[in-house]
Amino acid sequence: MARPLLFTLAAFALLGCSDAIAETAVNEDELPHATINVAAPAPEMDNYTEFAAIVARHQAMSERVARISRRLRVANAPLCDVTRLDAGLSTHRLDDYPPDIRPLALHFMTLGEDGRFIRAIVPGSPADQADIRPGEEIISGWPIQPDRPLVIDDGFGSAPIAITPEPACVAPAFVINAPRPNASTDGREIELSTALVEQVGDDAALALIIAHEMSHVLRGHRQDGPRWVAELQADTDALTLMRNAGYDIDATVAGWEVGIEIHRDSQSLSATHPPVEIRLHNLEQALARLNAGPDGFVRLAVQ
Structure with a gap:
């Protein structure tokens, strides 16, 4: 070596x-x-x-x-x-x-x-x-x-x-040594690659990724389940989790839209995630619902 x-x-x-x-x-x-x-x-x-x-x-x-x-x-x-x-x-x-x-x-x-x-x-x-x-x-x-x-x-x-x-919540996040940007969960812990953490310089953008994986843990999403449904649900939940934690979700979604080409490249190898245009539209709809709702703590939507 x-x-x-x-x-x-x-x-x-x-x-x-x-x-x-x-x-x-x-x-x-x-x-x-x-x-x-x-x-x-x-x-x-x-x-x-x-x-x-x-x-x-x-x-x-x-x-x-x-x-x-x-x-x-x-x-x-x-x-x-x-x-x-x-x-x-x-x-x-x-x-x-x-x-x-x-x-x-x-x-x-x-x-x-x-x-x-x-x-x-x-x-x-x-x-x-x-x-x-x-x-x-x-x-x-x-x-x-x-x-x-x-x-x-x-x-x-x-x-x-x-x-x-x-x-x-029992959903701890860890950094692992890996050369490709990636985040995943086994249903108990969340792992983020060093390449991902290094690439995502904005804390709110990184919070969106961690919150997405938290949703998979909270929802008990299974690997053999309908993946597009689970991924879109996790995106929706992530905005709720972020808002409860005091993050600026309007700016986060706006930043996701601006960086859509980066997301397109990072998802090009994924067989489980929907196309970025579908994910962005889903995020925008979730944001509109949250902004139209009451202030204060928000519970996750019933599946």
């Missing part, structure tokens, strides 16, 4: 093996969620700069997706049959990573040899408001519960921190 590729795979193994950001009250046996689980030796010292750039790039993508996903999942919790308490943080331990990756994890990630550490914080979340920061160690109180504090060691001593997690 060529050295740059080896470093890339190691980076994604390093970043993908800890628990999902914003998923706080989880069962320990659900961890880890791995994007690429490969073992790789530590890079030579003169390659650490390159490796650090790979880690930083993927971490930034993951944090962006976590922030958008959490906003959608918290705002739409009343629509979900299954919710999970969410404080807006992710954690990791050294043994979440393959043995050969652990030296890299110690060097590049905010953790120590023993214990559970804060990996990332969603801006504006309860964890952020409690001034919890990456690298701090969790002494006790994990998973977070509303009736007990989280005891954190910030390097100057331990102290209890009261956090009030919020209910959120």
Whole structure:
């Protein structure tokens, strides 16, 4: 394997093996969620700069997706049959990573040899408001519960921190290493490729994609079902989910129309999605219905 590729795979193994950001009250046996689980030796010292750039790039993508996903999942919790308490943080331990990756994890990630550490914080979340920061160690109180504090060691001593997690839909979104723009769900989790996240620079446009996949989860759409019906329903639902989360859906649909040629190219290989003209017309109709309806929280339309 060529050295740059080896470093890339190691980076994604390093970043993908800890628990999902914003998923706080989880069962320990659900961890880890791995994007690429490969073992790789530590890079030579003169390659650490390159490796650090790979880690930083993927971490930034993951944090962006976590922030958008959490906003959608918290705002739409009343629509979900299954919710999970969410404080807006992710954690990791050294043994979440393959043995050969652990030296890299110690060097590049905010953790120590023993214990559970804060990996990332969603801006504006309860964890952020409690001034919890990456690298701090969790002494006790994990998973977070509303009736007990989280005891954190910030390097100057331990102290209890009261956090009030919020209910959120159980439909976490992750970034995976893939060269083609794509988003998909297995009915439980949402996966977005690095190529897609990098290509979609506008947060609202990325929220539309995540919300579309959330609809598939909420509706329980099956792969063997009528795909055009499911895809158009997911587009319609996505605008509702976005509006509930406070996104500007008028601008989002207008942007989709302006970029229709890009969408046409990205869907040219899809055998399951309707033509872009049909999807755009469906989005415009859904937008008109939402704008003509009452203000406030909107429930998903009955199928």
